[in-house]
Amino acid sequence: MSSSTASPLYLTDEDVKKLLQWDTLIPVIERALKTVSQTVETPLVVQPPRTIMPVPDKNGVLLTMPGFSKNDDALACKLVTSFPDNAQKGMASIFGTVLLFDTNTGKVQAIMEANEITAWRTAAASAVATKYLHKGSDILAILGSGVQARSHINALTHLLKFKEIRVWNHNQQGAEKLAAEFHELGKCISVCYSADDAVKNADVIVTATYASSPILKRKWIKNGVHINAVGAGINHHSELDKELYQAASIYTDTMPAAQIELKGLADIEVSVLGEIGEIIQGTKHVPRENITVFHSLGMAVEDVVTAKLIYEQYKMKN
């Protein structure tokens, strides 16, 4: 069959999972984060603001996330939904699909289920932010026990050797289940029964929930802690309390998206200081004693480069 008539490759989440590894993914995501922040005449990354469409009468949103990376010669678009009530049905909250295109012809090369892609690339971005902004690695605290909580434990423990890992969830059973799952794999995780216990003296904290009121407070955490704020829906920022926002140096993945999706921070007189890519490049510096927040929104280019990496790995193995 000629390549102009060949059907696109279809990869399920199971297939994708077999083709992803932190050692290869984290550097690819690091390069994407850095490239987004580079000012060059011809853009190396194209990612228009994503559309976020609330689904009427349902507690859910549909996002469209197209992107292009020149360095990776990769063009893709992710469609992703977020339906927080799915947990009550025993289902995942986030469902995604990525279309990867041939950059010369625009023909679809591959269609990939993107639940694993979203879980891995988000955690990889937090791992990169943590690499540049953490000051210690004794204690890791995870707030939330869902898909992102799991992938963040995997990515962060791949990168850093923590002495203690703690998990808290608003529903204790979720935390216990996650800890038991890691226990099976030989990883010890303590379940905490309050969020303040979980984050006491922590060096790195991840918030990955749908909380609509703060689950992390300034008064509970030490100076110098690094926080990856990953969750809490679209168009609002609610996992951290006002005092914490006001005390922290906040970085994000992409400023154009932050100006839209984090615009509510202006109401509490908080500004995002810049992109994590600027820290990677060394054009911005943060004093060691500062509390740092990586406000992760999720970028199309992360999905683009991850899908390309998966496609290349697939071709190599088949």
Ligand SMILES: NC(=O)C1=CN([C@@H]2O[C@H](COP(=O)(O)OP(=O)(O)OC[C@H]3O[C@@H](n4cnc5c(N)ncnc54)[C@H](OP(=O)(O)O)[C@@H]3O)[C@@H](O)[C@H]2O)C=CC1
């Ligand atoms: N920045 C990015 O790139 C991305 C961000 N996200 C965001 O990350 C967050 C987690 O996503 P994901 O792990 O896939 O979702 P999951 O449904 O797998 O996990 C959600 C977690 O939040 C908890 N939770 C739900 N409601 C509340 C609440 N009101 N207060 C406190 N905790 C709550 C759940 O507990 P329980 O199930 O026990 O109720 C569960 O631990 C979401 O906000 C999502 O939008 C997701 C993908 C990418």
Ligand SMILES: O=C([O-])C1=[NH+]CCC1
């Ligand atoms: O970037 C992403 O894929 C998402 N961010 C929030 C929900 C899904």
